[in-house]
Amino acid sequence: MAEGRPEKLKYEPVIADHRQWPIAWLTRHKEEFLKEAEEQSFSDLIKMAGDSEGLRALLEQAIYLEHIRIKRHPWKVDPEDDQEYWDRIEKEFLALNPLNPEAEQNEKIQGLIRDIIRRYLHEIAGEFRYGTYKLARKLLPHTFATLLNRKQLDPGTRIVGRSLHLKEKIQFVGHIEHLRKLVTKGTVVLLPTHSSNLDSILIGWGIDEIGLPPFHYGAGLNLFNVRLIAYFMNRLGAYKVDRRKKNKIYLKTLKDYSMLTIEKGVHSLFFPGGTRSRDNRVESKLKLGLLSTAVEAQRKQFEDKGTRSSKVFIVPASINYHVVLEAPTLIEEYLKREGKQRYIIEKDELSSSYRLFTFIIKFLTRGSQVALSFGKPMDVFGHDVDEEGRSLDKNGNVIDIDGYFKSNGVITEDEQRESRYTQKLAEKITDQFYRINIAFSSHLIAFVAFELIRRMNGDLDLFELLRIPPKEIKVPYREFREKVAAVREALLALKEEGRIDVAPHLLGPVEEVIRHGLQNVGVFHSKRVLKYNKKKLEIVSEDLKLLYFYHNRLEGYGLERYI
Amino acid sequence: MKDIYDIETVGVIGSGSFGTAVANLVAKNHKVLLYARREEVKEEILRSRKNAGQDVHPRVTPCSDMERLAAECPLIFPTVPSSSFRAMIRDLSPFLKPHHILIHATKGLDADPHPESPGWEEAKYSRENVKTMSEVMLEETVVLRVGAMAGPNLAMELAARKPAATVIASEYDEVIRMGRRVLRSERFQVYGNHDIIGVEFSGVLKNTIAIASGAVTGLDLGENARALLITKGLSEMIRLGSVLGSDTRAFFGLAGMGDLVATCNSRLSRNFTVGYRLARGESLDEIMATASEVAEGINTVKIAKRLGEHYRVRLPIIETLYDVLFAGIDPREGLARLMQFPYGRDVDFL
Structure with missing residues (x-):
């Protein structure tokens, strides 16, 4: 990993004139665009339904599921007329007279579906405004910096003489120059790993920091419950994704919205893992629904624009932390729900503005680093692309990828084919996730400590292991140190092969790495994830579940064999 | 359009x-x-x-x-x-x-x-x-x-x-x-x-059993013996195929079972012919020198035996065939060895 860029060498904006930003185009043509999206979803749904029976079923499902949602999972962010709206739709649906001619009934049902699509679209669509974007962009780091200089806010923090810019805490590494070139050659779809609700803000801010025009991004609607986050999200270019809504009308509307923004050349970002990684592993199972919109958008480009089509570029990214504030909730849920259906976390450590605020303050003052790593850009089939955005085969020859959508010389729409392509793209993305994952000292020591504990209790399964009282767990320092050295060597060898990245702080003397790791691992949790008992020469943990959580970041590389 | x-x-x-x-x-x-x-x-x-x-x-x-x-x-x-x-x-x-x-x-x-x-x-x-x-x-x-x-x-x-x-x-x-x-x-x-991988391995692995079937026919051992060979051969194919990344179902379709039945009974099959001529006393070199087209099964036996070793899958028929083809064991002796093999359950691969 290259060292973070010195502050003086700030990245210049790639597109200086904000009126030229693709997202600004979207704002200017919002109504027109939403109209097109509405038509797209409407005709897709009509096709999907097949006949009038199918249409009825679509509407019934939406009404039924929406009523359940309103009753069981109401959120602050929900519109006030939610209940009223769905009652009205239901009433109108039930009022249909079965004795009336079928065509008449169909027309009414189609009208209701159209109405629902329109409502959803207005909820999903973002409200990007340049003025507020600039303001939010400035506010974010400066607010904190200013506030932090008033010591009374956090008496425990000594911050005298320290500059408190986000910049210092966040390092940018990876294929940044390449990415900067590509934003003017086509449409970039940025796909980061997801561990914390902070990701959305950091990545939105990071995109600006490396000089890219703002991205349109899909963020969980639950985030908008927290006013502070909502403030920034709205202004940094977010659109809203509601994971509570599982009815087909919503899902299709959301997918079409995403697909059309990409097709229109608006750079987009979403978390392909869907939700935050519950166990902190590098994500290996991606949500294919949203991802398929990138493939579909590329096909539509070729279909509509022929030789003038622009390319869709896929760029995986990785956000790396020493500490994930929500870790206790996330891992708890993971363990509880292991093997069962996921549920949506409605409250966690970041679910109020105040808590978020204090977290960011701690985060900035205690020097916890974050690294944003940008992966190798590729086309929607996972091929490398050059700086002009041309796709390259394994031998470096330029290829025209429109052929992949052709059957006997003609571009065709083939859902099954595209679902296979999406699956293959997902494999390429997760492969990149592993390669651009950055090993931190905290991950390293957590990994070694947990694996040693696992080995010492060889007869226990994971759940039994995690129930051991923390007091009974002691790892001899000498062995710990030896294994840290061995795993670090293995990590460096993997880095040579391009299979992982390592933070520069991992290079020094082993004692230094351990010290750095102990200082940073899960530092804001109320329990210490790992600490060193100098008298007894032992490494101990106050919370094995958290230890497991941080350990997981280095899972999947075969490092266990060095323990 | x-x-x-x-x-x-x-x-x-x-x-x-x-x-x-x-x-x-x-x-x-x-x-x-x-x-x-x-x-x-x-x-x-x-x-x-x-x-x-x-x-x-x-x-x-x-x-x-x-x-x-x-x-x-x-x-x-x-x-x-x-x-x-x-x-x-x-x-x-x-x-x-x-x-x-x-x-x-x-x-x-x-x-x-x-x-x-x-x-x-x-x-x-x-x-x-x-x-x-x-x-x-x-x-x-x-x-x-x-x-x-x-x-x-x-x-x-x-x-x-x-x-x-x-x-x-x-x-x-x-x-x-x-x-x-x-x-x-x-x-x-x-x-x-x-399941493309399953279909491919079905077609590939059946060639080994076809050679063995040719040998059984060449030795004039009768239909009971051949039925035994084909059935146990299929289970060997499935055990190996499933560790190589295929879904076992493909083996029961035309590419596995279907092709096995056809080639294990037919002198039109090159692989069957190799086994047949071996049993009739010709050496592998002689057979190869006069065959007009490649019998894929010969190389597949080499590869399949090693794959079995690597993935620890017992393959009695393929292992025996290997010894007959490349270690100079007489086909009759090979067969006697197979009959000694302590097979347990009839169907152990489902």
């Missing part, structure tokens, strides 16, 4: 008996370019309209220019033996484009080191260095839409216009539809399967 499956010209690579049979099948519906590497073969087909013991359909045009084949044919059937498959695909690769579809019909494996290279006895095989033909196509070309054709398709019976069916396996429905469209006729049925 243009019918998207209405391909004008279909390509077939490999002018052996199976390639010729495929070309003739396709020629019922389409023009065919049949690639022959050697110029003489092309000339001979042009002159005599015969090849590999079959008449060549008038709509089949022989050709020895890969660039032309790739340029004119959006759908290509490679049918060359596994030992030269990768080299052939490498020659073809520069002319292939993303729009191409490839459906191979080769029932063999690609292994590095090559199972005929000097020192092969020392080779270690695992899925790291053993690839199916579809994997070779994906590795060596820009093509994504690949398929495999397998099933009881003895070339001579196809040439005699006897009824038969085949399986086209591919992850893509489109490839299956395309294959069906060009191959299907009143005497030839085409089934589809999404």
Whole structure:
């Protein structure tokens, strides 16, 4: 990993004139665009339904599921007329007279579906405004910096003489120059790993920091419950994704919205893992629904624009932390729900503005680093692309990828084919996730400590292991140190092969790495994830579940064999 | 609107008996370019309209220019033996484009080191260095839409216009539809399967059992013995196939069970013939020297035995066959050994 860029060498904006930003185009043509999206979803749904029976079923499902949602999972962010709206739709649906001619009934049902699509679209669509974007962009780091200089806010923090810019805490590494070139050659779809609700803000801010025009991004609607986050999200270019809504009308509307923004050349970002990684592993199972919109958008480009089509570029990214504030909730849920259906976390450590605020303050003052790593850009089939955005085969020859959508010389729409392509793209993305994952000292020591504990209790399964009282767990320092050295060597060898990245702080003397790791691992949790008992020469943990959580970041590389 | 499956010209690579049979099948519906590497073969087909013991359909045009084949044919059937498959695909690769579809019909494996290279006895095989033909196509070309054709398709019976069916396996429905469209006729049925790796291993592994069946026939051991061999052979195929990345279901279809029944009873099968002649006292070298076409099963025995060792799967029939073929054990002795093997449960692979 290259060292973070010195502050003086700030990245210049790639597109200086904000009126030229693709997202600004979207704002200017919002109504027109939403109209097109509405038509797209409407005709897709009509096709999907097949006949009038199918249409009825679509509407019934939406009404039924929406009523359940309103009753069981109401959120602050929900519109006030939610209940009223769905009652009205239901009433109108039930009022249909079965004795009336079928065509008449169909027309009414189609009208209701159209109405629902329109409502959803207005909820999903973002409200990007340049003025507020600039303001939010400035506010974010400066607010904190200013506030932090008033010591009374956090008496425990000594911050005298320290500059408190986000910049210092966040390092940018990876294929940044390449990415900067590509934003003017086509449409970039940025796909980061997801561990914390902070990701959305950091990545939105990071995109600006490396000089890219703002991205349109899909963020969980639950985030908008927290006013502070909502403030920034709205202004940094977010659109809203509601994971509570599982009815087909919503899902299709959301997918079409995403697909059309990409097709229109608006750079987009979403978390392909869907939700935050519950166990902190590098994500290996991606949500294919949203991802398929990138493939579909590329096909539509070729279909509509022929030789003038622009390319869709896929760029995986990785956000790396020493500490994930929500870790206790996330891992708890993971363990509880292991093997069962996921549920949506409605409250966690970041679910109020105040808590978020204090977290960011701690985060900035205690020097916890974050690294944003940008992966190798590729086309929607996972091929490398050059700086002009041309796709390259394994031998470096330029290829025209429109052929992949052709059957006997003609571009065709083939859902099954595209679902296979999406699956293959997902494999390429997760492969990149592993390669651009950055090993931190905290991950390293957590990994070694947990694996040693696992080995010492060889007869226990994971759940039994995690129930051991923390007091009974002691790892001899000498062995710990030896294994840290061995795993670090293995990590460096993997880095040579391009299979992982390592933070520069991992290079020094082993004692230094351990010290750095102990200082940073899960530092804001109320329990210490790992600490060193100098008298007894032992490494101990106050919370094995958290230890497991941080350990997981280095899972999947075969490092266990060095323990 | 243009019918998207209405391909004008279909390509077939490999002018052996199976390639010729495929070309003739396709020629019922389409023009065919049949690639022959050697110029003489092309000339001979042009002159005599015969090849590999079959008449060549008038709509089949022989050709020895890969660039032309790739340029004119959006759908290509490679049918060359596994030992030269990768080299052939490498020659073809520069002319292939993303729009191409490839459906191979080769029932063999690609292994590095090559199972005929000097020192092969020392080779270690695992899925790291053993690839199916579809994997070779994906590795060596820009093509994504690949398929495999397998099933009881003895070339001579196809040439005699006897009824038969085949399986086209591919992850893509489109490839299956395309294959069906060009191959299907009143005497030839085409089934589809999404488990391409399973179908490939079915077709590949059955060749080993076909050799063993030839030996059992050559030794005149009767139908009971052959039924025993085929049944236990199938379970061996399935045990190995499932650790190699295939779904076991494919083995019960045309490509596995179907092909096994056909080749284990037929002197038209090259693999069966190898086993038969061995049992009749000829040496492997003698057989190889006089065979007109490659019996894929011989190399597959080498590879399959090593794969079994690597993945710790017991393969009594294949292991015995290996000793008979390459360690000079008499087929009778090999058989006696098999009968000693402590088989337990009848069905242990489901």
